[in-house]
Amino acid sequence: MNDMTPNRDERVANLKGLGCKRKRVEDARFTQGKGNYVDDIKLPGMLFGDFVRSPYAHARIKSINAEAALALPGVIAVLTAKDLEPLGLHWMPTLAGDKQMVLADGKVLFQGQEVAFVVASDRYVAADAIELVEVEYDDLPVITDPFKALEDGATVLREDIADKKEGAHGPRRHPNHIFLWEEGDKAATEEVVSSADVVAEEMVYYHRTHPCPLETCGCVASMDKINGKLTLYGTFQAPHVVRTVASLLSGIDEHNIRVVSPDIGGGFGNKVGVYPGYVCSIVASIVTGKPVKWIEDRMDNLMATAFARDYWMQGKIAATKEGKITGLWCHVTADHGAFDACADPTKYPAGFFHICTGSYDIPVAYVGVDGVYTNKAPGGVAYRCSFRVTEAAYFIERMIEILAQKLGMDAAELRRINFIKKEQFPYHSALGWEYDSGDYHTAWDKALEAVDYKGLRREQAERLEAFKRGETRKLMGVGLTFFTEIVGAGPVKNCDILGMGMFDSCEIRIHPTGSAIARLGTISQGQGHATTFAQILASEIGISADKITVEEGDTDTAPYGLGTYGSRSTPVAGAATALAGRKIRAKAQMIAAYLLEVHDDDLEWDVDRFVVKGAPERFKTMAEIAYASYNQAIPGLEPGLEAVSYYDPPNMTYPFGAYICVMDVDVDTGVADIRQFYALDDCGTRINPMVIEGQVHGGLTEALAIAMGQEIAYDEMGNVKTGTLMDFFLPTAWETPNYVTDHTETPSPHHPIGAKGVGESPNVGGVPAFSNAVHDAFRAFGLKQSHMPHDHWRIWKTANSLGLHG
Amino acid sequence: MELKEEILIPAPRDQVYAALNDPEILKESIPGCEELIKHSDTELEAKVVLKIGPVKARFGGNVTLDPSGAPEQFSLVGEGSGGAAGFAKGSATVELEDRGEETLLRYDAKAEIGGKLAQLGSRLVQSTAKKLAAKFFATFAEKVTEAQAVSEQPAETA
Structure with a gap:
C-alpha cells in the first residue's frame, strides 16, 4: 500500500457506518427553516378547501343552506354528502374494516365531524364562507361513556348498521358493539385465578390522548385532466397505501396516481389513516380542474383526526x-x-x-x-x-x-x-x-x-x-x-393492511463515480432515515454514508412499501436495505474478480474493498468497481450496479x-x-x-x-x-x-x-x-x-x- | 354553567317587571343585541353578536317566557345557535322582591354550551357570561331609572 491509502481504522471512520454518532443530515435544512412541508407546496391556480364541522356530538341534520356562502366572492363550491353520493364517495372504508362518513350523511356522530367542504380562492375566504353555511341540527342524546353505550336500550349511534349482527371482526351483541376479540385460554386462566394463593384485581384506565404532531394533517390534490394523472401531496406515513386506496376509491388507475409525502413534521400515528380531507380535496380537484389544498388547523387536528x-x-x-x-x-x-x-x-x-x-x-x-x-x-x-x-x-x-x-x-x-x-x-x-x-x-x-x-x-x-x-x-x-x-x-403471513402484506423495500443505484442513491418504501417524519439508512448501507457496500442519498415518499420513484409506523422502518425496510446492499456487494465481487484476474472465491471483503486473499496489496475499492461496472464490458455480466430487495420479515x-x-x-x-x-x-x-x-x-x-x-x-x-x-x-x-x-x-x-x-x-x-x-x-x-x-x-x-x- | 346574582334596582317592582317585558329596553340592555322581535307576550326572537375570547359570532335564538308567577317571579327558557361558533341552551328564573321604591332582582340561570365556545374552556365562558350579565343589569337599571324619570315628569308638570 502506498502512503496515500488511509489505514484500516481511517477507512472505517470514513464510512460513517453502523455505530457511528453521525450528525443528522436532515437537520441542516430543518434548523434553518428550509424544510419543504405540504403547506409549502403552492401550485398555480391552487384553491383552498376547508370544512364546516359539527358543533354537536350527536344530532340529525335537518338542512344545509350554502346560499350565503356561495354568494361570497371567491367561493367556488360547497360540497355536501349529497354531492358525493352519486360518486359513491359520501362514505369511505376505514383501515379497520368499518366505513366512515366522508361528509355527514343525515346525522353527525361526534363534535368536529366534517359536514360540508367549502372550496374557495384562498384559506381566508374559505374561513369566512364556513361561517356563512347554515346548518340546522336536531340534537340527539349523547353517549361518551363506552359502558353506557352497551347498556340495554342505549341510543343507537350507528343507524346504518343497527341491525347487523356481524361486523368485520365477528359477531356484534349490541347495536353499539363493534367486536369481541379474544386470545389465550379463558377457561384455564379462570381456573388458575379462582384457585390462586393471591390475586390482585384492578381496573386500569389508559385515557384518551392524541399524537398532536407539530405539523397538522393536510394535502394538495392536483388532477391534470389532459393526461389523466392525479398528483397527491400530503402528510402520509404510508404513501404507497394511500395510492392504492385512492385508486380503489376513485377508480383512477394506480399508474395514473402519484402520491408524494414531502417533509413531514411529526406523525406519531396521526398520519397513517385516510381522512375525509383527502377524499374531498381529490373530488374538488377533479370537479374544478384545479389543485386544491386542505390543511387542518390545530383545533381541527385535536378534535377530529385520529386519537x-x-x-x-x-x-x-x-x-x-x-x-x-x-x-x-x-x-x-x-x-x-x-x-x-x-x-x-x-x-x-x-x-x-x-x-x-x-x-x-x-x-x-x-x-x-x-x-x-x-x-x-x-x-x-x-x-x-x-x-x-x-x-x-x-x-x-x-x-x-x-x-x-x-x-x-x-x-x-x-x-x-x-x-x-x-x-x-x-x-x-x-x-x-x-x-x-x-x-x-x-x-x-x-x-x-x-x-x-x-x-x-x-x-x-x-x-x-x-x-x-x-x-x-x-x-x-x-x-x-x-x-x-x-x-x-410484520410477517406477510399474518400482517396486512387492507390486504397488502406488510413487507418493505429498498432499491439501490450505485453511480459510476462511486456514490449512490437508495430509495425505500418507508417515509421519515423526523426519525432521521436519510442519516441512519445511509449508515446501514455504508457498512454493507463500503461507500461512505456521506456519498449516499436516501430518498423516500414519492410513489413514482420509490419501491412499494407499507410505510413508517409501529417502529417498523428499521426492522423491515432497514433489513431490505442491508439485503439489497448485499446483492450489490455480490455483483461487485464478480466485477472485482474479473478486474483482478482471480476467482471470486479468492477475494475477501475488507471495509470498502475486495482484497485478494494473502495478497493485501492487490485490491479493488468499491469506487473502482462502480466505475468499471459502467465502462467496461465484463463477460457474463450486465453493465451497471443496481439492486432491489423486498423484505418479508420472518418474525x-x-x-x-x-x-x-x-x-x-x-x-x-x-x-x-x-x-x-x-x-x-x-x-x-x-x-x-x-x-x-x-x-x-x-x-x-x-x-x-x-x-x-x-x-x-x-x-x-x-x-x-x-x-x-x-x-x-x-x-x-x-x-x-x-x-x-x-x-x-x-x-x-x-x-x-x-x-x-x-x-x-x-x-x-x-x-x-x-x-x-x-x-x-x-x-x-x-x-x-x-x-x-x-x-x-x-x-x-x-x-x-x-x-x-x- | 350556572349563574346566580342579585341586584338592587332603584325603581318600584311593577316598573321593573314592565321593563323586563319591554323589547326596546331589553334590546338596549342586552350587550351586542342587534334585533329583538316580540312575537307574542311569551315569545321573543333575538339576534345577538357575542365575542368570547377569539370567537366572535352572531347568535340567532328564541326565548319563551313563563309569566305565571308575575310579578314576583317569572322564568324563561331559550336556545340559540351561532353556526360554526357553537350553540347555547339555557333557562333562568328571575325573582323580584318589592322593597318599596326599590326592587331586589335575583336571577338563577343555567346554561349548556356546545361547539367552539365550549372548547375554549369553561373558565373563559363563565367569566365572560358573568361580565355580560353584569353589563346587562347595569344598563337595564339605568334604562328603568330613565324611564321612571320620563314617566314621572309629566305628572309633575301637570
Whole structure:
C-alpha cells in the first residue's frame, strides 16, 4: 500500500457506518427553516378547501343552506354528502374494516365531524364562507361513556348498521358493539385465578390522548385532466397505501396516481389513516380542474383526526405466596369513537395488545377486547407505539405494582423472579407470540445499580418518616418499569393492511463515480432515515454514508412499501436495505474478480474493498468497481450496479428496556418534581447512538406529557374540552426533566444486522415509569390505582382522598 | 354553567317587571343585541353578536317566557345557535322582591354550551357570561331609572 491509502481504522471512520454518532443530515435544512412541508407546496391556480364541522356530538341534520356562502366572492363550491353520493364517495372504508362518513350523511356522530367542504380562492375566504353555511341540527342524546353505550336500550349511534349482527371482526351483541376479540385460554386462566394463593384485581384506565404532531394533517390534490394523472401531496406515513386506496376509491388507475409525502413534521400515528380531507380535496380537484389544498388547523387536528388509547383494562393477576405469577386475565372495554378507524393490521382489531404478558414468564393467560362505538372522534392509532403495545405495557406494569403491594413485596424483586430467562428465548408466550431474543436480568441489574436502587428505597423510607413527623410535605416515589415491545410488523403471513402484506423495500443505484442513491418504501417524519439508512448501507457496500442519498415518499420513484409506523422502518425496510446492499456487494465481487484476474472465491471483503486473499496489496475499492461496472464490458455480466430487495420479515423484533423515574410529590399542591429519569434501552444492534438518544429523549417527553397531563377530555354533551394547546398539554423545555440514557445490546437473531427499532420504546416504557412513580409515592398510604393523567389537580385529589390534608 | 346574582334596582317592582317585558329596553340592555322581535307576550326572537375570547359570532335564538308567577317571579327558557361558533341552551328564573321604591332582582340561570365556545374552556365562558350579565343589569337599571324619570315628569308638570 502506498502512503496515500488511509489505514484500516481511517477507512472505517470514513464510512460513517453502523455505530457511528453521525450528525443528522436532515437537520441542516430543518434548523434553518428550509424544510419543504405540504403547506409549502403552492401550485398555480391552487384553491383552498376547508370544512364546516359539527358543533354537536350527536344530532340529525335537518338542512344545509350554502346560499350565503356561495354568494361570497371567491367561493367556488360547497360540497355536501349529497354531492358525493352519486360518486359513491359520501362514505369511505376505514383501515379497520368499518366505513366512515366522508361528509355527514343525515346525522353527525361526534363534535368536529366534517359536514360540508367549502372550496374557495384562498384559506381566508374559505374561513369566512364556513361561517356563512347554515346548518340546522336536531340534537340527539349523547353517549361518551363506552359502558353506557352497551347498556340495554342505549341510543343507537350507528343507524346504518343497527341491525347487523356481524361486523368485520365477528359477531356484534349490541347495536353499539363493534367486536369481541379474544386470545389465550379463558377457561384455564379462570381456573388458575379462582384457585390462586393471591390475586390482585384492578381496573386500569389508559385515557384518551392524541399524537398532536407539530405539523397538522393536510394535502394538495392536483388532477391534470389532459393526461389523466392525479398528483397527491400530503402528510402520509404510508404513501404507497394511500395510492392504492385512492385508486380503489376513485377508480383512477394506480399508474395514473402519484402520491408524494414531502417533509413531514411529526406523525406519531396521526398520519397513517385516510381522512375525509383527502377524499374531498381529490373530488374538488377533479370537479374544478384545479389543485386544491386542505390543511387542518390545530383545533381541527385535536378534535377530529385520529386519537389514541382510551382503553378500560380490567385485570386479574394470580400468583403464589412467594410471588411467582401463575396466570393473567384481562378484559378491555375499548372506546373506538363513532367509526372503527383503528390503524391496525387487518387480523388484529386490538392490535398487538396480547403482548400484555410483558416481560414475564406467565404460564397461562386470557385477553378479551370489546370494541364499542361512542360519540367521540374515530381513530385509535398507535401513538408512537406498535399497535396497542403501549396500553399493554401500561396494563402489565401497573398490575405488577399492584400485585407487589398485595404481596407486600419489593416490586423490583417481584419483576426479577418472574422475568423470562435468557435461556428461554426464543420464548413462546401464553398469548401466542414468539419473543425472538432478550436478556432481561442483565438489563434490570444494570439499571438498579445505576440508580442505586437500594439507596433510593432507604431515602424514601426516611422521607416517609419525616412526612409522618410533619417535617416535610413532599413524598418520594420510585417508578419502576421493565417493558418488552413487539415491533416491525410484520410477517406477510399474518400482517396486512387492507390486504397488502406488510413487507418493505429498498432499491439501490450505485453511480459510476462511486456514490449512490437508495430509495425505500418507508417515509421519515423526523426519525432521521436519510442519516441512519445511509449508515446501514455504508457498512454493507463500503461507500461512505456521506456519498449516499436516501430518498423516500414519492410513489413514482420509490419501491412499494407499507410505510413508517409501529417502529417498523428499521426492522423491515432497514433489513431490505442491508439485503439489497448485499446483492450489490455480490455483483461487485464478480466485477472485482474479473478486474483482478482471480476467482471470486479468492477475494475477501475488507471495509470498502475486495482484497485478494494473502495478497493485501492487490485490491479493488468499491469506487473502482462502480466505475468499471459502467465502462467496461465484463463477460457474463450486465453493465451497471443496481439492486432491489423486498423484505418479508420472518418474525417481529422484541426490543426491551428498564426505566426508572424518581419524583418528589407535594401533597398540598399536587406538583410532581421529576428528580431523576434513567432509561436503559436494548434495541439490538445500534445504528447511530446519537439518533437513538434523540429518539429516546423525544419519546420520553411524549410519555411525560401523556402520564402527567395530556388528555382529550369530553364533557357529557360530547364537547371536546381540550381543543387547543392551552388545555392540551404539550411539554416545553420548561417541564422537561433531564434524562440519563443507557443501553445493553442483544441483537435480533433474525434481522440481517440484528437491529430491533427504538423510536417508540420510550413512549411505551416511559408512561408506566412516570405513572408508577406517582403511585409509589402514595403506596404507603394504600393507593392502588389512580387514573392518568396525573396532573396537579388529580394528584391533589388523590392526596386528599387518602386523608393527607389533615 | 350556572349563574346566580342579585341586584338592587332603584325603581318600584311593577316598573321593573314592565321593563323586563319591554323589547326596546331589553334590546338596549342586552350587550351586542342587534334585533329583538316580540312575537307574542311569551315569545321573543333575538339576534345577538357575542365575542368570547377569539370567537366572535352572531347568535340567532328564541326565548319563551313563563309569566305565571308575575310579578314576583317569572322564568324563561331559550336556545340559540351561532353556526360554526357553537350553540347555547339555557333557562333562568328571575325573582323580584318589592322593597318599596326599590326592587331586589335575583336571577338563577343555567346554561349548556356546545361547539367552539365550549372548547375554549369553561373558565373563559363563565367569566365572560358573568361580565355580560353584569353589563346587562347595569344598563337595564339605568334604562328603568330613565324611564321612571320620563314617566314621572309629566305628572309633575301637570
